[in-house]
Amino acid sequence: MKNLHEAILLLLYCWTGGVRGVNSRPGRIVNGHEAHEGEFPYQISLRRQMIHICGASVLEDSWALTAAHCVEGYEEEPKLFTLRLGSIQRSSGGSILEVRNIYRHPMYDPEDMNFDLALLRTAANAVRSVPNVSPIRLPEASELVPENTEAIVSGWGHMSTDEQILSPVLKYTTVMTVNQEKCQADLSEHGGITDAMFCAAARNTDACQGDSGGPISVNETLIGIVSWGVGCADPYYPGVYTRLSYPPIRRWIRLMTKL
Incomplete structure (x- = not known):
C-alpha cells in the first residue's frame, strides 16, 4: 500500500482532515437518507x-x-x-x-x-x-461479522460529487460487508488491505470525504471506522474500514x- 496514500495525505493537509480515501471524489454519504433527531445517538x-x-x-x-x-x-x-x-x-x-x-x-x-x-x-x-x-457497543476481540452482512454508515460528508459542500444534516446508508479475499483482489492495484481492515460496499451508495472517522455499525455494534477508499461509490472498489474486533x-x- 506504499504510494497509495500520498494522494490521501495531500488532500488531508490541503483541505480539513476529513478525507476518506485515495483519489476520493468529493461526495456525501452518497445517495443516503437524512437521519431523524434521536437516531444515531453515538x-x-x-x-x-x-x-x-x-x-x-x-x-x-x-x-x-x-x-x-x-x-x-x-x-x-x-x-x-x-x-x-x-x-x-x-x-x-x-x-x-x-x-x-x-x-x-x-x-x-x-x-x-x-x-x-x-x-x-x-x-x-x-x-x-x-x-x-x-x-455504542464495541465488538469483542475476534468477533466475526460474516460477509454480505448489512451495515449502517453515517456522516456529514460533502453534498455532491462536484462541490465541496458538507451536508448540514446527518445522513446514513446501508452497505454490505465484502469477502476479505475479494476485497484484497479488488484493491490489489492500490496496495490491498490488511487484517486490521475490512471492506463494505453497495451499488451507488458509499461514505466519502467528511465521513472519515465515523461509524459503521451492525445491530448497534460499532464494527468499524470509515478509513479510506478509491473514489466514492465506485462500483469497482469497496470502501475500507478499520476493523475494531481485530485483537x-x-x-x-x-x-x-x-x-
Missing part, C-alpha cells in the same frame, strides 16, 4: 477550529473514537478540537465538548493506513449530561479505556 461531529473535519463515535462518558488520519500531526494540540454531540445538525444543536487528550494507535502507519484509529478523551463524565447521546486494536482500546 454519532459525533469532530471539529478542528470549529470546522467539521471528520466523524467520531461515543464510546463512554469521557471517550470517543475516530480515525487516526483525522488527527494526525495534532496529538499535542487537543485544544484545537471539539466534539458536537446530541444533534443531527452539523452546525447547531446538541452540545460542544472540548477534547482534552488525543491518542493515536501506536501502530498507525500513514503510508498504508494500517491501524487507522485514535481515541479522544473529554473531561470526566462530560458526555453523561448531554441529551440524546448514548455510547491488537480491541486490546489497545480496552487498555486505554477499560472498555
Whole structure:
C-alpha cells in the first residue's frame, strides 16, 4: 500500500482532515437518507477550529473514537478540537465538548493506513449530561461479522460529487460487508488491505470525504471506522474500514479505556 496514500495525505493537509480515501471524489454519504433527531445517538461531529473535519463515535462518558488520519500531526494540540454531540445538525444543536487528550494507535502507519484509529478523551463524565447521546457497543476481540452482512454508515460528508459542500444534516446508508479475499483482489492495484481492515460496499451508495472517522455499525455494534477508499461509490472498489474486533486494536482500546 506504499504510494497509495500520498494522494490521501495531500488532500488531508490541503483541505480539513476529513478525507476518506485515495483519489476520493468529493461526495456525501452518497445517495443516503437524512437521519431523524434521536437516531444515531453515538454519532459525533469532530471539529478542528470549529470546522467539521471528520466523524467520531461515543464510546463512554469521557471517550470517543475516530480515525487516526483525522488527527494526525495534532496529538499535542487537543485544544484545537471539539466534539458536537446530541444533534443531527452539523452546525447547531446538541452540545460542544472540548477534547482534552488525543491518542493515536501506536501502530498507525500513514503510508498504508494500517491501524487507522485514535481515541479522544473529554473531561470526566462530560458526555453523561448531554441529551440524546448514548455510547455504542464495541465488538469483542475476534468477533466475526460474516460477509454480505448489512451495515449502517453515517456522516456529514460533502453534498455532491462536484462541490465541496458538507451536508448540514446527518445522513446514513446501508452497505454490505465484502469477502476479505475479494476485497484484497479488488484493491490489489492500490496496495490491498490488511487484517486490521475490512471492506463494505453497495451499488451507488458509499461514505466519502467528511465521513472519515465515523461509524459503521451492525445491530448497534460499532464494527468499524470509515478509513479510506478509491473514489466514492465506485462500483469497482469497496470502501475500507478499520476493523475494531481485530485483537491488537480491541486490546489497545480496552487498555486505554477499560472498555
